Amino acid sequence: MIRDRDTLNVLLDSVERFVRERLVPAEHVVAETDEIPEDMVAGMKELGLFGLTIPEEYGGLGLTMEEESLVITAMGQTSPAFRSVFGTTVGIGSQGILLDGLDWQKKKYLPKLATGEILASFALTEPEAGSDAASLRTTAIRDGDFYVVNGTKRFITNAPHAGIFTLMARTNPEDKGPNGVTAFIVERNTPGITIGRRDKKMGQQGAHTADVIFENCRVPASQVIGGKEGQGFKTAMKVLEKGRIHLAALAVGAAERMLRDALNYSIERKQFGQPIAEFQLVQAMLADSQAEIYAAKSMVMDAARKRDDGRNVSTEASCCKLFATEMCGRVADRALQIFGGAGYVAEYGIERFYRDVRLFRLYEGTSQIQQIVIARNMIKQARR
Ligand code: COS
Numbered sequence: 001m002i003r004d005r006d007t008l009n010v011l012l013d014s015v016e017r018f019v020r021e022r023l024v025p026a027e028h029v030v031a032e033t034d035e036i037p038e039d040m041v042a043g044m045k046e047l048g049l050f051g052l053t054i055p056e057e058y059g060g061l062g063l064t065m066e067e068e069s070l071v072i073t074a075m076g077q078t079s080p081a082f083r084s085v086f087g088t089t090v091g092i093g094s095q096g097i098l099l100d101g102l103d104w105q106k107k108k109y110l111p112k113l114a115t116g117e118i119l120a121s122f123a124l125t126e127p128e129a130g131s132d133a134a135s136l137r138t139t140a141i142r143d144g145d146f147y148v149v150n151g152t153k154r155f156i157t158n159a160p161h162a163g164i165f166t167l168m169a170r171t172n173p174e175d176k177g178p179n180g181v182t183a184f185i186v187e188r189n190t191p192g193i194t195i196g197r198r199d200k201k202m203g204q205q206g207a208h209t210a211d212v213i214f215e216n217c218r219v220p221a222s223q224v225i226g227g228k229e230g231q232g233f234k235t236a237m238k239v240l241e242k243g244r245i246h247l248a249a250l251a252v253g254a255a256e257r258m259l260r261d262a263l264n265y266s267i268e269r270k271q272f273g274q275p276i277a278e279f280q281l282v283q284a285m286l287a288d289s290q291a292e293i294y295a296a297k298s299m300v301m302d303a304a305r306k307r308d309d310g311r312n313v314s315t316e317a318s319c320c321k322l323f324a325t326e327m328c329g330r331v332a333d334r335a336l337q338i339f340g341g342a343g344y345v346a347e348y349g350i351e352r353f354y355r356d357v358r359l360f361r362l363y364e365g366t367s368q369i370q371q372i373v374i375a376r377n378m379i380k381q382a383r384r
Helices: 005-033 038-047 065-075 080-090 095-100 103-115 232-268 280-308 314-344 350-361 367-383
Strands: 119-123 139-143 146-157 162-170 181-187 193-195 209-220
Touching: 005 038, 005 065, 005 080, 038 080, 065 080, 065 232, 065 280, 080 119, 080 146, 080 232, 080 350, 095 103, 095 181, 095 232, 103 119, 103 162, 119 146, 139 162, 146 162, 146 181, 162 209, 162 232, 181 209, 181 232, 232 280, 232 314, 232 350, 280 314, 314 350, 314 367
Parallel strands: 119 162
Antiparallel strands: 139 146, 146 209, 162 181, 193 209
């Protein structure tokens, strides 16, 4: 749902200009240095990007899912690492507090997240628990007014910069399944937290992931999200479900950017005496990409609007993430093919996108997990 078209257009114009004038020219430097300059982060704060999804009463922009999707598609027109700066804060890091948190928890943390004063990370994945999220082993054992947390979280995006972690830990070690899991808000400065070395990744330089190690970390019992044990897995699933639409919107943006670059290149590049865009085999790659982007975009808009209407979008969110991220991979491959040998050379930027977007099919639920969610929902519905 778009609440006010004019207001949204002002925001979209500002984001598009920021991407075009500030971020795109810095892509190479960020990839080489693995750092996002502070002035760019400050620019993101000024635009309100850290507060996109946080309600206005807590100082954010309170965007609907449809509005958020449009902004994220605009952000997708540059290296995905830039979106990652605020991605976990507007997404998986904050949404657990927003969806299931107590009033005081929202009042305490959301305003600081909305301005970017602190960043939030989502700590679910572990060395032994990725796709099978319910099997996580990190424990949080009640001890008076505290929980004592022990365990290791892996590949945690923005861990080196986070002010708070939305942590999923097992409060009932007898229950090895989803019902033994509880969600916490853990402040970074709580004694007993160590952040591991930054992971060396295939792409998305500038976006930082690391282990988060909890050793006898005493977290006040009041930090349980929603004040109730055993609800953490459901909170995580709800958060991830929303994140799937967000990531699909990002994949659409990145695909649009790669296709635009490939189209421009195909018009400039001449072989056999004419622009390669005139060759039908190249045209087929351009046209297939355009059609698939259109399909993914339509899916994102449909799922976002349904979510804004309060409907259950478990299937739609997974369909969007599955289709849009796989589509983005195909577009990356075709774009690189259109660039030919130049596509393999770093200077042209397309090989960087090719590596960057590979992550889309993995994080916040692999394509195979999306297939499982979709098929299970179909079976459940058919049996009803
Ligand atoms: N919204 C609300 N509740 C949900 C939900 C959703 N989207 N999805 C599941 N639940 C609930 C279920 O209804 C069930 O509750 P009840 O026991 O009351 O019926 C509970 O959560 C457990 O669900 P389920 O039985 O489906 O759990 P599984 O262990 O079988 O796991 C998958 C299901 C595979 C879908 C889940 O583990 C998953 O999404 N894995 C991927 C995790 C991921 O994305 N990791 C990436 C790293 S995090 S960035």
